[in-house]
Amino acid sequence: MSAKVWLVGAGPGDPELLTLKAVKALNQAEIVMIDDLVNPAVLEHCPDARIVPVGKRGGCRSTPQAFIHRLMLRYARQGKCVVRLKGGDPCIFGRGSEEADWLAEHGIEVEMVNGITAGLAGATNCGIPLTLRGVARGVTLVTAHTQDDSSLNWPALAQSGTTLVVYMGVAKLPDIRESLLAGGMRADMPVAMIENASLPHQRECRSNLASMQQAAHDFQLKSPAILVIGEVAAQQQIQALAEIA
Amino acid sequence: MSAKVWLVGAGPGDPELLTLKAVKALNQAEIVMIDDLVNPAVLEHCPDARIVPVGKRGGCRSTPQAFIHRLMLRYARQGKCVVRLKGGDPCIFGRGSEEADWLAEHGIEVEMVNGITAGLAGATNCGIPLTLRGVARGVTLVTAHTQDDSSLNWPALAQSGTTLVVYMGVAKLPDIRESLLAGGMRADMPVAMIENASLPHQRECRSNLASMQQAAHDFQLKSPAILVIGEVAAQQQIQALAEIA
Structure with missing residues (x-):
C-alpha cells in the first residue's frame, strides 16, 4: 500500500494559476477532498476521482478539522x-x-504543493504591485480571523513600512481601522478591497483607511475579499494606448 | 500588429511549480527575455523561441534596466x-x-502572470509553514537589498509577531541581526537559511538570531538564499514512519 496524501494549493481561483505539479497530483488522484474556496473548475484535471467536499456541511457549519483528518487517514x-x-x-x-x-x-x-495566494493574484489583477522600489520594500500577509488566539501587533504593522494584505477582514473593518489609526498609520493611507480575487467577476473598491468601512458598505463588499493597505494600493492598471506614430 | 508582452513569474526554481498560464505564455512566445535566477529547465516549454538572457552581461554587471525596457519595446x-x-x-x-x-x-x-515566490517554496520544502495557528498569524516578505532607498523599519518588524522572510540577505546578516536585536527580538529566535529554494540541491541551515552569521559562515551559505526568521523556523519536516500494525 502506497499510502500518500498530497496537500495541494489550488491557487486563488483562476484555474490557469494552478501549478503543473498540482495538475499532476490531480491527474493521479482517486479521492479529492476539496475546500469551499476552491474553484470547482480545477476538477477538470481529475474527471475520474471521487470528489469529497469538506468545506461546509449542511450549509451552515464547517466540517470539523478532526473529521477531515480521520477521513484523509x-x-x-x-x-x-x-x-x-x-x-x-x-x-x-x-x-x-x-x-x-x-x-x-x-x-x-505527505507531499505539499504550493499555490498562488489570493492576495497576490487579486492585487496583480488590479495593477497593484505588493512591493515597489522606493515605496514598499516588503509585504505582510495577515489574517483577521479570530479563531486564532495569537494576537497581532497592529501598531507594529502600522509602522512597518510594508504593504499590508489582510485576509478574512471584511467583518473586521472597524477593528482594523481603529487598530491601524491608533498605531499611527495616516488616515488617508490608500486601501484596495478586492472581492473574488483572480476570477472573471473580481471586483475592486478603492478607498482609504479612514473611509474604508463606509466604502465597503456602499460597494456591498462581500466575503471572501482581500484588503490591500499601503501606498501601493493607489496604483492603477495603466492601459496601453496606441501611440501616435 | 498585436504588440504584447507577457511578464511571467517562472516560480522558485522547481520547473513543476510553473503555472499553467506561464506555460501557455511560453508556448506561444517568439522571444523569451530571461533573468539570471530563472531555472533554464522551464525553457522546454518554448523550444522554438529566441532566448535572450538579460540577467547579467559580460559575467560581471547587471543589464541596465533601461536597456531591458527598450529591448522589450x-x-x-x-x-x-x-x-x-x-x-x-x-x-x-x-x-x-x-x-x-x-x-x-x-x-x-502587457499581461502579468503570477508565480510562486522562492521564500514560500523554500520554507515549504523544509517543513516550515510561514503561518501557523497560535504561533504566527502572518508573514512578512522583505528584501535586504540596498539599491532601494526606502528604509525598512526593522524594530517594527521585530515586534510585528509575523514570520520574517528576508530575500537577498546573505551579505547583510550582521546588519539584520543587529537591527532585529535592537528592535527587541530575542537572541534565540529560530532562523532557517535556505539556499537554492525548491531545487534538488536545496540546502538548509538552522540556527538562531544571535548565531546565524557564524552558522552561515560554517555552512558556507551562498546567495541566492532566503532567511526565515521566527518561531516557525524551528519546525521540522516530520517523516512518516510505518506504524506497527
Missing part, C-alpha cells in the same frame, strides 16, 4: 491516492502543516 | 510575442510593475 490507509485541495497555498492561512504533521505521525507520506 | 513593436521571464513572482521584488507601466505608457499591451 482512512482513504490513505485504503491505499487510495488522496489529494487534499485547498484555496491559495496550503501553508498561508491554510492549516496545511497541521494536516501534514498529523498524517506523518500516523504513518502516512 | 523593440521586439513588441516588431509584432513579436515577447515573454519576460522572472524568478519567483514578477511583482514580489521583481520590478514587474515598473516594466508593465513603462510598456503600457509606450502603447504596448
Whole structure:
C-alpha cells in the first residue's frame, strides 16, 4: 500500500494559476477532498476521482478539522491516492502543516504543493504591485480571523513600512481601522478591497483607511475579499494606448 | 500588429511549480527575455523561441534596466510575442510593475502572470509553514537589498509577531541581526537559511538570531538564499514512519 496524501494549493481561483505539479497530483488522484474556496473548475484535471467536499456541511457549519483528518487517514490507509485541495497555498492561512504533521505521525507520506495566494493574484489583477522600489520594500500577509488566539501587533504593522494584505477582514473593518489609526498609520493611507480575487467577476473598491468601512458598505463588499493597505494600493492598471506614430 | 508582452513569474526554481498560464505564455512566445535566477529547465516549454538572457552581461554587471525596457519595446513593436521571464513572482521584488507601466505608457499591451515566490517554496520544502495557528498569524516578505532607498523599519518588524522572510540577505546578516536585536527580538529566535529554494540541491541551515552569521559562515551559505526568521523556523519536516500494525 502506497499510502500518500498530497496537500495541494489550488491557487486563488483562476484555474490557469494552478501549478503543473498540482495538475499532476490531480491527474493521479482517486479521492479529492476539496475546500469551499476552491474553484470547482480545477476538477477538470481529475474527471475520474471521487470528489469529497469538506468545506461546509449542511450549509451552515464547517466540517470539523478532526473529521477531515480521520477521513484523509482512512482513504490513505485504503491505499487510495488522496489529494487534499485547498484555496491559495496550503501553508498561508491554510492549516496545511497541521494536516501534514498529523498524517506523518500516523504513518502516512505527505507531499505539499504550493499555490498562488489570493492576495497576490487579486492585487496583480488590479495593477497593484505588493512591493515597489522606493515605496514598499516588503509585504505582510495577515489574517483577521479570530479563531486564532495569537494576537497581532497592529501598531507594529502600522509602522512597518510594508504593504499590508489582510485576509478574512471584511467583518473586521472597524477593528482594523481603529487598530491601524491608533498605531499611527495616516488616515488617508490608500486601501484596495478586492472581492473574488483572480476570477472573471473580481471586483475592486478603492478607498482609504479612514473611509474604508463606509466604502465597503456602499460597494456591498462581500466575503471572501482581500484588503490591500499601503501606498501601493493607489496604483492603477495603466492601459496601453496606441501611440501616435 | 498585436504588440504584447507577457511578464511571467517562472516560480522558485522547481520547473513543476510553473503555472499553467506561464506555460501557455511560453508556448506561444517568439522571444523569451530571461533573468539570471530563472531555472533554464522551464525553457522546454518554448523550444522554438529566441532566448535572450538579460540577467547579467559580460559575467560581471547587471543589464541596465533601461536597456531591458527598450529591448522589450523593440521586439513588441516588431509584432513579436515577447515573454519576460522572472524568478519567483514578477511583482514580489521583481520590478514587474515598473516594466508593465513603462510598456503600457509606450502603447504596448502587457499581461502579468503570477508565480510562486522562492521564500514560500523554500520554507515549504523544509517543513516550515510561514503561518501557523497560535504561533504566527502572518508573514512578512522583505528584501535586504540596498539599491532601494526606502528604509525598512526593522524594530517594527521585530515586534510585528509575523514570520520574517528576508530575500537577498546573505551579505547583510550582521546588519539584520543587529537591527532585529535592537528592535527587541530575542537572541534565540529560530532562523532557517535556505539556499537554492525548491531545487534538488536545496540546502538548509538552522540556527538562531544571535548565531546565524557564524552558522552561515560554517555552512558556507551562498546567495541566492532566503532567511526565515521566527518561531516557525524551528519546525521540522516530520517523516512518516510505518506504524506497527
